[in-house]
Amino acid sequence: MTGAILTDNSTLDVDFIIVGVGIMPAIALAEAAGLTIDNGIAVDAFGQTSDPSIWAAGDCASFPYRDTRIRLESVPNAIDQAECVADNIIGAEKPYVAKPWFWSDQYDVKLQIAGLNAGYDRVVARHGEAPRASFWYYQGDTLLAVDAMNDPRGYMTGKRLIEAGYSPDPEVIADPASDPNTLLKAWGSLVAPIADVR
Numbered sequence: 001m002t003g004a005i006l007t008d009n010s011t012l013d014v015d016f017i018i019v020g021v022g023i024m025p026a027i028a029l030a031e032a033a034g035l036t037i038d039n040g041i042a043v044d045a046f047g048q049t050s051d052p053s054i055w056a057a058g059d060c061a062s063f064p065y066r067d068t069r070i071r072l073e074s075v076p077n078a079i080d081q082a083e084c085v086a087d088n089i090i091g092a093e094k095p096y097v098a099k100p101w102f103w104s105d106q107y108d109v110k111l112q113i114a115g116l117n118a119g120y121d122r123v124v125a126r127h128g129e130a131p132r133a134s135f136w137y138y139q140g141d142t143l144l145a146v147d148a149m150n151d152p153r154g155y156m157t158g159k160r161l162i163e164a165g166y167s168p169d170p171e172v173i174a175d176p177a178s179d180p181n182t183l184l185k186a187w188g189s190l191v192a193p194i195a196d197v198r
């Protein structure tokens with residue numbers, strides 16, 4: 001038999017199945033130390049746990065992000081947060097401001113993601129010459145995230161716009177003829193144009 005049987009016993013014809021099982025952070029040691037656990041080891045904006053002499057960063061750490069608390073499972077976050085927390089351990093007192101981005105190479109597809117799309121209510125597709133495409137996630141007029149497939153320019157444009165807090169007109173994004181550099185130049189020196197990404 002091919003297909004998927006759902007919990008209500010109905011079946012779906014499917015070509016393939018992707019299993020997203022996720023991970024569980026290893027918190028046994030932190031629990032034994034009496035640290036506060038909240039979807040991983042809870043840290044404050046500086047990476048400090050509920051015990052001021054213990055710090056955490058990377059996949060295991062949940063930290064304040066906007067008006068919520070998140071855990072990011074990605075190499076860029078593990079590196080950036082660890083560097084920030086290391087600085088704080090020696091007294092920098094600088095909050096970690098996450099700029100979520102992700103990448104993965106799957107056979108001939110380079111997947112790059114900027115931002116977090118949680119809460120989106122609209123996806124705008126921007127198709128280039130196949131297999132290049134990017135998908136722009138909006139909540140109202142606000143650009144939340146960009147998923148780019150074989151489209152480093154689209155990814156880099158979205159990343160810079162999101163980090164600068166600017167949301168391009170979805171109509172412009174949907175037009176494959178629009179130039180990403182034009183979008184960046186529109187905000188002048190706040191968002192530098194791309195010179196080095198192809």
Ligand SMILES: Cc1cc2nc3c(=O)[nH]c(=O)nc-3n(C[C@H](O)[C@H](O)[C@H](O)COP(=O)(O)OP(=O)(O)OC[C@H]3O[C@@H](n4cnc5c(N)ncnc54)[C@H](O)[C@@H]3O)c2cc1C
Nearest residue numbers: 026029057058059060072073074075076078102103104105
């Ligand atoms: C299959 C897979 C594919 C992935 N692909 C990507 C990708 O394409 N791009 C991307 O950005 N990220 C990817 N990730 C996620 C990325 O690997 C993690 O985000 C990153 O490794 C997190 O780094 P970390 O240092 O926080 O944790 P880890 O790399 O998990 O390191 C934690 C270390 O602590 C050790 N440890 C745990 N408990 C204890 C203990 N009590 N005592 C001593 N040591 C302990 C563990 O053994 C481990 O070595 C992938 C992950 C998986 C599993």
